[in-house]
Amino acid sequence: MTVSRYRTTPWVLIIGGLIGWIASFQLTMDKIAVLSDPNYSPACDINPVLSCGSVIVTEQASVFGFPNPIIGLGGFAVVVTIGVLLASKVQIPRWIWLGLNVGALAGMGFVVWLVSQSLYSIGALCPWCMVVWTVTIAIFWIVTAENAASARFSKGDTPGSIADTIAALRWVLIGASYLIVLGLIFIRWMDFWLGNSPI
Numbered sequence: 001m002t003v004s005r006y007r008t009t010p011w012v013l014i015i016g017g018l019i020g021w022i023a024s025f026q027l028t029m030d031k032i033a034v035l036s037d038p039n040y041s042p043a044c045d046i047n048p049v050l051s052c053g054s055v056i057v058t059e060q061a062s063v064f065g066f067p068n069p070i071i072g073l074g075g076f077a078v079v080v081t082i083g084v085l086l087a088s089k090v091q092i093p094r095w096i097w098l099g100l101n102v103g104a105l106a107g108m109g110f111v112v113w114l115v116s117q118s119l120y121s122i123g124a125l126c127p128w129c130m131v132v133w134t135v136t137i138a139i140f141w142i143v144t145a146e147n148a149a150s151a152r153f154s155k156g157d158t159p160g161s162i163a164d165t166i167a168a169l170r171w172v173l174i175g176a177s178y179l180i181v182l183g184l185i186f187i188r189w190m191d192f193w194l195g196n197s198p199i
Contacts (some may be wrong), residue, residue, distance in 0.1 A: 013083025
């Protein structure tokens with residue numbers, strides 16, 4: 001049983017989890033509003049590219065048969081709870097750390113899929129969804145680095161070279177993930193961002 005290895009971890013979980021929960025809540029409310037009134041236009045409908053309304057009415061927005069943000073409401077609540085426990089110096093069992101990592105990995109995989117769908121299938125970006133992407137990426141790498149540095153992935157007490165690398169480069173990995181997503185977004189709508197096409 002261990003507390004967090006890095007002092008920033010509890011705060012990444014608490015702040016990231018709260019931001020993700022708020023974004024998920026807003027998306028849920030917008031989904032309900034759209035279902036109640038098909039003419040409803042969410043406040044985050046900024047332009048043809050940045051448009052929540054264009055995204056939340058798609059099949060991808062309810063891939064499991066219910067609105068995706070509902071997953072966020074539950075998942076981010078768990079993240080915040082664990083973050084508060086860690087900030088309070090509560091020792092968390094290894095299986096909870098690993099369970100959190102599995103959940104973060106699933107969230108990361110879901111984000112990768114949603115990014116690809118938004119860019120190449122839906123053809124629009126949901127600002128609130130992007131907030132969820134941002135915090136999910138950070139939570140995944142921070143939790144993975146924590147478990148790697150503490151050798152929770154193995155039965156030994158010493159992390160391996162790959163684990164050490166992940167732990168040491170956690171902020172670089174977060175930044176690189178953001179740059180990849182931003183790069184893909186820029187390339188996908190390059191003409192629009194440069195003012196060469198109204199879309």
